[in-house]
Amino acid sequence: MSTLLATAVGVLYATAIYLILRRSIVKLVIGLVLLSNAANLLIFTSSGLTRYAPPLIPEGSDTVLNGIVADPLAQALILTAIVIGFGVLAFAVVLIHRAYEVVKADDMDQMKDTDT
Amino acid sequence: MLYALLGGFGVAALAPWLHQLFGRHSGWALALWPATLFIYFASMLSGVNDGPVLVSHDWIPSLGIQLSFMVDGLSLLFALLISGIGVFIVAYAGRYLEQHQDVGRFYAILLAFMASMLGLVLSDNLISLFVFWELTSITSYLLIGFNHEDAAARRSALQGLFVTVGGGLALMTGLIMLAMVGGSYELSTLLGQGDVIREHAWYAPMLALILLGAFTKSAQFPFHFWLPNAMAAPTPVSAYLHSATMVKAGIYLLARLNPALGGSQLWLTVLGSVGAITLFIGIWLALRSTGIKKVLAYSTVMALGTLTMLIGLGTDIALSAAMAFLLAHSLYKGALFMIAGIIDHGTGSKDLRDTGGLFRAMPVTAVTASVAALSLAGVLPMFGFVAKELLFESVLSSAASWITLLVVAGTAMTVAVAALIGILPWYGKTAVTKRTPHEAPPALLAGPIVLATLGLLFGLFAPLVDERLLGAAVSAVAGNSVTPNLALWHGINVALGLSALTLALGLCLYFCRDQFRHYTRFTDTLAKAGPERGYDASISWLVKISAWQTRFFQSGYLRYYLLIILLTFMALVWTVMLIHWPALSMGIDLRGIQLHEYALVFVLVAAALAAARSESRLGAVASLGAVGFTVALLYVMFSAPDLGITQVLVETLTVILLVLVLFRLPGFLRLTSTALRLRDAMVASAVGITMTCLLLFAADARLYDSISHWHVAQSMPGGYGRNIVNVILVDFRALDTLGEIFVLALAATGVLAMIRLRAEDKSK
Numbered sequence: 001m002s003t004l005l006a007t008a009v010g011v012l013y014a015t016a017i018y019l020i021l022r023r024s025i026v027k028l029v030i031g032l033v034l035l036s037n038a039a040n041l042l043i044f045t046s047s048g049l050t051r052y053a054p055p056l057i058p059e060g061s062d063t064v065l066n067g068i069v070a071d072p073l074a075q076a077l078i079l080t081a082i083v084i085g086f087g088v089l090a091f092a093v094v095l096i097h098r099a100y101e102v103v104k105a106d107d108m109d110q111m112k113d114t115d116t
Numbered sequence: 117m118l119y120a121l122l123g124g125f126g127v128a129a130l131a132p133w134l135h136q137l138f139g140r141h142s143g144w145a146l147a148l149w150p151a152t153l154f155i156y157f158a159s160m161l162s163g164v165n166d167g168p169v170l171v172s173h174d175w176i177p178s179l180g181i182q183l184s185f186m187v188d189g190l191s192l193l194f195a196l197l198i199s200g201i202g203v204f205i206v207a208y209a210g211r212y213l214e215q216h217q218d219v220g221r222f223y224a225i226l227l228a229f230m231a232s233m234l235g236l237v238l239s240d241n242l243i244s245l246f247v248f249w250e251l252t253s254i255t256s257y258l259l260i261g262f263n264h265e266d267a268a269a270r271r272s273a274l275q276g277l278f279v280t281v282g283g284g285l286a287l288m289t290g291l292i293m294l295a296m297v298g299g300s301y302e303l304s305t306l307l308g309q310g311d312v313i314r315e316h317a318w319y320a321p322m323l324a325l326i327l328l329g330a331f332t333k334s335a336q337f338p339f340h341f342w343l344p345n346a347m348a349a350p351t352p353v354s355a356y357l358h359s360a361t362m363v364k365a366g367i368y369l370l371a372r373l374n375p376a377l378g379g380s381q382l383w384l385t386v387l388g389s390v391g392a393i394t395l396f397i398g399i400w401l402a403l404r405s406t407g408i409k410k411v412l413a414y415s416t417v418m419a420l421g422t423l424t425m426l427i428g429l430g431t432d433i434a435l436s437a438a439m440a441f442l443l444a445h446s447l448y449k450g451a452l453f454m455i456a457g458i459i460d461h462g463t464g465s466k467d468l469r470d471t472g473g474l475f476r477a478m479p480v481t482a483v484t485a486s487v488a489a490l491s492l493a494g495v496l497p498m499f500g501f502v503a504k505e506l507l508f509e510s511v512l513s514s515a516a517s518w519i520t521l522l523v524v525a526g527t528a529m530t531v532a533v534a535a536l537i538g539i540l541p542w543y544g545k546t547a548v549t550k551r552t553p554h555e556a557p558p559a560l561l562a563g564p565i566v567l568a569t570l571g572l573l574f575g576l577f578a579p580l581v582d583e584r585l586l587g588a589a590v591s592a593v594a595g596n597s598v599t600p601n602l603a604l605w606h607g608i609n610v611a612l613g614l615s616a617l618t619l620a621l622g623l624c625l626y627f628c629r630d631q632f633r634h635y636t637r638f639t640d641t642l643a644k645a646g647p648e649r650g651y652d653a654s655i656s657w658l659v660k661i662s663a664w665q666t667r668f669f670q671s672g673y674l675r676y677y678l679l680i681i682l683l684t685f686m687a688l689v690w691t692v693m694l695i696h697w698p699a700l701s702m703g704i705d706l707r708g709i710q711l712h713e714y715a716l717v718f719v720l721v722a723a724a725l726a727a728a729r730s731e732s733r734l735g736a737v738a739s740l741g742a743v744g745f746t747v748a749l750l751y752v753m754f755s756a757p758d759l760g761i762t763q764v765l766v767e768t769l770t771v772i773l774l775v776l777v778l779f780r781l782p783g784f785l786r787l788t789s790t791a792l793r794l795r796d797a798m799v800a801s802a803v804g805i806t807m808t809c810l811l812l813f814a815a816d817a818r819l820y821d822s823i824s825h826w827h828v829a830q831s832m833p834g835g836y837g838r839n840i841v842n843v844i845l846v847d848f849r850a851l852d853t854l855g856e857i858f859v860l861a862l863a864a865t866g867v868l869a870m871i872r873l874r875a876e877d878k879s880k
Binding site for chain 1: 705
């Protein structure tokens, strides 16, 4: 399964970078969202995929059943990354909206001055 | 010892304030500091024959760098020259720059320089030696550019800095190599390792680097050009840094390292020939110049060449000659530079051709100048004569014949230069000068008189100087005990004959100086194509290249920055992967994948491609949502329920946000050509393939065990929580989460601020 997901991660990276290289700021933001998904999935896949064993300790026990669970550390990192990614996105979206109001253009090549 | 050195920086820091306190007498007041140092160092003279004194303080003990000092004959000779001449320079500067508004700053830099120079000659540790070495370069830069409103001064200062600091970089590499070869950073240890160092395979490159440092500092050919330009500095600076002390730092280093590096054929060849060439070119240019300070500067180049050559020859007599020459030169050149300043100060003339007959107006200066010039010319009974005799004896006994010829010719021309300084301005027809010539005040005269008189006394009592001062210095340079046998009268021999010959030749040259200048005009065109032109060319190339690379890399377009970063990333990753290619294997394994998993990944890929290809904003956002929710499903399927929940929540908010904001923006335009799109698509695909490959390689290699066992085991007993991911977030890695909260708060503040800003704009 990780082979299949590795391919999907590659496609996500490729589309994200293609969009980030555009001149349109909206496409840049969409690329940014794709990039953060790609990175999260990359970490998720590389930590090893486990089916039907969430990192939860059942009621009445001090440790997990039969000792095999999905890697909780990678999940904790990704959880942080998802939330931070959203914060960055919210900021970026409001920023470009504000920039658009001032510059009246979606084209980054028209946003070269620092004075406006 | 530490206080004597670091105290200098303290006095330097206080100098501007002291200057305000003492007003016009601040020169004399501040001169007390070098005078104290001089007495302190002089008190060490008697003990120095018993071997070097070592003092050590920890500086950066973890790196083995110590602030350690060594006092032996050589360092003491330099320390005495630096502090002794420093006394008169500081007093002199007080009068000379009386009218200048920034005298306080001047004192501060000059005293900081003095402290750095003392640190340089007394350092035992190579690193601290290098630090002081660079400090002298920096203070010298500040002093040359002291009149910073003058473009020529700024240019000269920068030129001096580039040349000496460039050499300093080479020197640092060389010194580190030396320490690695010799196994210690302490000079006192290294000096005994000469045989090991000379046999080592690194000897030649190490020597080349160290010599580059020494040659640039001491203005050896082809780096001699910066020194005359440094004469843009105020005269006390020229007298002190660029004749008596700083330029001799390179000489000091050569002499200091002679026991460790010297004695090889390479050393002899390089130092001997570079020194001899510098000697000749220096004195040739001196004779062709007419500016008083230029003449003196070029004759300093000649002296530095002589010293380099003598250290290169390395015989006992050559080293004795070097030390005697060094002492004599410091005395007469310091005096002559200060006299050049007096002429400038008293008459407003900077050119020899504008002077003449000044004896009547300033008799004391005139006599002092003549006495110092006699020492420069090497006339009996001055100390310069003693040094010159030794110079002749050492080249006659051990140098190649072409070097001997250059030395004899150079010495004859030195006589002519000495006559230019010692006779021309003072006697003969009275020249019309800008100001009415007047005798200099005592503060200006004290230095030249004392230094010139010392030149005479040292000559008369040469054996005493030998015993008390130079013997220990020569022994330190040679690495074993040497008695120089200085004497005014060595009997009638070849050296004496050469002395007489050069004296006669030099005087002839002096009287035919106009013809000489006329017939040697052709060298001016040669000089134009000289090393200074190389310097200018390399500076202009440097500027051009940096302008070009700035334009190239700092284009201002986000996509070009990204392209550079991505291409660099891929180049580095693939280099490493190809190096380790045989050891890598891809963990391709398609077994056990269920149909709905294939379907899910297919949706993910299709949605991502649709988002990239979409021509409409709505299509792009919808595809983005599809990608996000598919990823959430994947999280749920592979045992990450928390991630799934969060992803669904965030994805919903993202889509809402994008829909709300993006639709206030204009629709997509086709901004780039198909060719550019193709290029970006290729780069993007390459990055995608790289990431896939990385992931596949990584899946098949686990170098270290996961540390999450600990988290799983400790979740309940340590964190009292059944959801391990949550325990990690709020307990084991709580500080990370706190940081995350701060980031979110910051982002929220930013968002709020921008929305508020917009509201205010509208309300206006």
